[in-house]
Amino acid sequence: MTTTRKSDTIFSKAFDEFLSEIAELASFAARFFREGIKPPYEFKEVLNQCYEIGIKSFILVSITAFILGLVLVMQSRPTMVEFGAGSFLPAMSSISIVREIGPLVTALICAGKIGSGISAELGSMKVTEQIDAMEVSGTNPFKYLVATRILATTLMIPVLTVYADCISLIGAFTGSNIKDDVNLTFYINRVFEALHYTDIAPAFIKTFFFGFIIGLVGCTKGYNSKKGTEGVGKAANVSVVVAMVGVIIIDMVVTQITSMLGYL
Amino acid sequence: MATELNSAADQKVTGKEPVIEIGHLKKAFGDNVVLSDFNLKIYEGENVVVMGKSGIGKTILIKCIIGLVKPDGGLLKVFGKDISKLNHQELDDMRTRIGFVFQSSALYDSMTVRQNLEFPLRRHRRKKITGTLDELVREALHNVGLENTIDLMPSELSGGMRKRIGIARSLILKPELVLYDEPTTGLDPITSEEITRLIMDLQQKYKTTAIIITHDTVMAREAANRIVFLWKGIAYKEGTYDELIHDQDSEIKHFFTR
Ligand SMILES: Nc1ncnc2c1ncn2[C@@H]1O[C@H](COP(=O)(O)OP(=O)(O)OP(=O)(O)O)[C@@H](O)[C@H]1O
Ligand SMILES: [Mg+2]
Numbered sequence: 001m002t003t004t005r006k007s008d009t010i011f012s013k014a015f016d017e018f019l020s021e022i023a024e025l026a027s028f029a030a031r032f033f034r035e036g037i038k039p040p041y042e043f044k045e046v047l048n049q050c051y052e053i054g055i056k057s058f059i060l061v062s063i064t065a066f067i068l069g070l071v072l073v074m075q076s077r078p079t080m081v082e083f084g085a086g087s088f089l090p091a092m093s094s095i096s097i098v099r100e101i102g103p104l105v106t107a108l109i110c111a112g113k114i115g116s117g118i119s120a121e122l123g124s125m126k127v128t129e130q131i132d133a134m135e136v137s138g139t140n141p142f143k144y145l146v147a148t149r150i151l152a153t154t155l156m157i158p159v160l161t162v163y164a165d166c167i168s169l170i171g172a173f174t175g176s177n178i179k180d181d182v183n184l185t186f187y188i189n190r191v192f193e194a195l196h197y198t199d200i201a202p203a204f205i206k207t208f209f210f211g212f213i214i215g216l217v218g219c220t221k222g223y224n225s226k227k228g229t230e231g232v233g234k235a236a237n238v239s240v241v242v243a244m245v246g247v248i249i250i251d252m253v254v255t256q257i258t259s260m261l262g263y264l
Numbered sequence: 265m266a267t268e269l270n271s272a273a274d275q276k277v278t279g280k281e282p283v284i285e286i287g288h289l290k291k292a293f294g295d296n297v298v299l300s301d302f303n304l305k306i307y308e309g310e311n312v313v314v315m316g317k318s319g320i321g322k323t324i325l326i327k328c329i330i331g332l333v334k335p336d337g338g339l340l341k342v343f344g345k346d347i348s349k350l351n352h353q354e355l356d357d358m359r360t361r362i363g364f365v366f367q368s369s370a371l372y373d374s375m376t377v378r379q380n381l382e383f384p385l386r387r388h389r390r391k392k393i394t395g396t397l398d399e400l401v402r403e404a405l406h407n408v409g410l411e412n413t414i415d416l417m418p419s420e421l422s423g424g425m426r427k428r429i430g431i432a433r434s435l436i437l438k439p440e441l442v443l444y445d446e447p448t449t450g451l452d453p454i455t456s457e458e459i460t461r462l463i464m465d466l467q468q469k470y471k472t473t474a475i476i477i478t479h480d481t482v483m484a485r486e487a488a489n490r491i492v493f494l495w496k497g498i499a500y501k502e503g504t505y506d507e508l509i510h511d512q513d514s515e516i517k518h519f520f521t522r
Contacts (some may be wrong), residue, residue: 053434111460121374124373125372125373127368128368128369128370128373129367129368129370130370130371130372130373132327132366132370133364133366133370133372134372134383134387135332136330136332136354136362136364137359137383137384137387137388138359138360138384138387138388138391139383139387139390164339
């Protein structure tokens with residue numbers, strides 16, 4: 001403590017901010033596990049939120065996933081053909097899609113669309129005293145608003161990811177058919193030959209964590225947002241950044257773990 | 265001192281327990297001392313108006329009463345029960361007897377007017393209600409003269425309409441005590457007067473006790489049995505409207521001759 005820091009450099013300031021960010025999220029997560037999973041449950045509200053998430057991100061996920069699958073094949077095809085590996089194209093694209101592109105893109109889109117939406121919604125509810133109003137109406141707002149949303153994102157991001165994987169594979173199939181003539185049955189067979197349990201399981205499991213972090217960050221930022229409309233806007237903005245970084249960090253950690261387990 | 269004597273005298277006359285009893289209430293946010301030693305007793309059927317400058321702690325005071333804000337110290341009894349000693353369920357039960365009209369109306373943006381009004385009815389599961397949800401919602405809307413808004417979203421309502429729906433929602437459980445947080449602020453004089461009259465009519469109809477926070481001197485004159493002037497964290501002055509407008513204290517003069 002006695003050693004005086006020369007100056008609050010940009011770096012140390014950023015590091016402090018990073019730590020306080022983690023602390024804020026951790027205490028909110030702890031509250032979720034303490035309060036959110038005790039009865040009475042708000043099943044109806046969870047379903048409601050799942051539906052909202054699905055509706056809000058469905059089109060965006062469809063378009064992005066399709067285009068990415070298409071572009072992936074179109075871009076890798078020349079190189080693969082050059083090395084005489086053109087027939088590996090379905091295998092390569094399906095592994096890339098299922099392992100990385102599908103989960104990551106879905107999570108990033110949802111961090112932008114769903115995470116910011118949650119934090120703006122909760123932030124404005126806080127500022128306009130709607131959260132207080134719930135509390136005096138016999139409702140625990142943490143359970144009714146926060147726990148339901150975190151649960152909903154945790155459940156829905158995996159569902160959306162599976163959907164995105166399928167759409168992306170269709171995009172890849174379309175991409176293969178631009179230059180070559182690929183039979184659909186043949187393509188599907190090659191895809192399923194290439195995909196193993198060890199590709200699918202870790203990729204699927206990590207999407208639950210992606211969903212959890214997106215919901216957690218959105219709710220934390222919204223629920224703790226400062227008074228005033230500026231505070232709400234800022235909360236939404238910060239929540240997108242933090243959720244995206246969180247998703248990427250989780251992705252890295254999961255990849256490390258799967259590689260250590262020998263699944264890579 | 266005079267305050268306490270007055271209240272004691274009141275109690276002797278009416279012989280009733282106060283509905284709200286606040287003694288030496290304290291609340292601070294860090295260095296910002298909002299309530300330092302606040303004392304007040306409110307009896308059944310009384311309309312007490314709380315006045316004071318913006319940011320002085322009026323909202324915090326009534327949020328303490330309904331248990332949304334935890335005081336740092338002092339005594340706070342509502343319906344004879346010490347708020348700080350209630351468990352979760354008891355607090356919820358007590359809240360069914362209190363209506364709270366929020367400064368910002370606090371209508372749920374994602375719900376229609378009907379769903380907004382149904383919310384307290386559905387969520388306070390232990391409160392016994394007479395009549396169907398639909399009947400109660402329609403009665404509440406009829407009380408504030410806005411029956412035709414039942415299927416609108418809050419975003420489709422004007423500021424004055426939102427205030428009224430907020431009042432309707434707070435009264436839907438037929439509370440015995442109502443806490444109004446600036447029900448007329450930001451409205452034109454005519455609408456303000458309408459809302460003042462509405463509040464007084466409802467008061468007559470349901471025989472409620474009320475705390476009304478307002479900057480509106482017209483409303484204070486019309487509605488108050490007693491006015492409490494909050495300043496520097498204490499109940500700085502207390503009296504009827506006529507007493508306060510003739511008060512020589514510069515703080516209070518300033519407030520009433522604005
Ligand atoms: N959650 C909070 N954290 C920190 N300070 C707060 C908080 N809520 C209120 N305050 C402070 O408490 C003081 C009193 O606030 P309060 O909302 O009660 O004022 P008010 O008298 O209702 O004002 P107005 O007439 O503008 O509504 C203010 O100085 C405010 O900054
Ligand atoms: Mg206020």
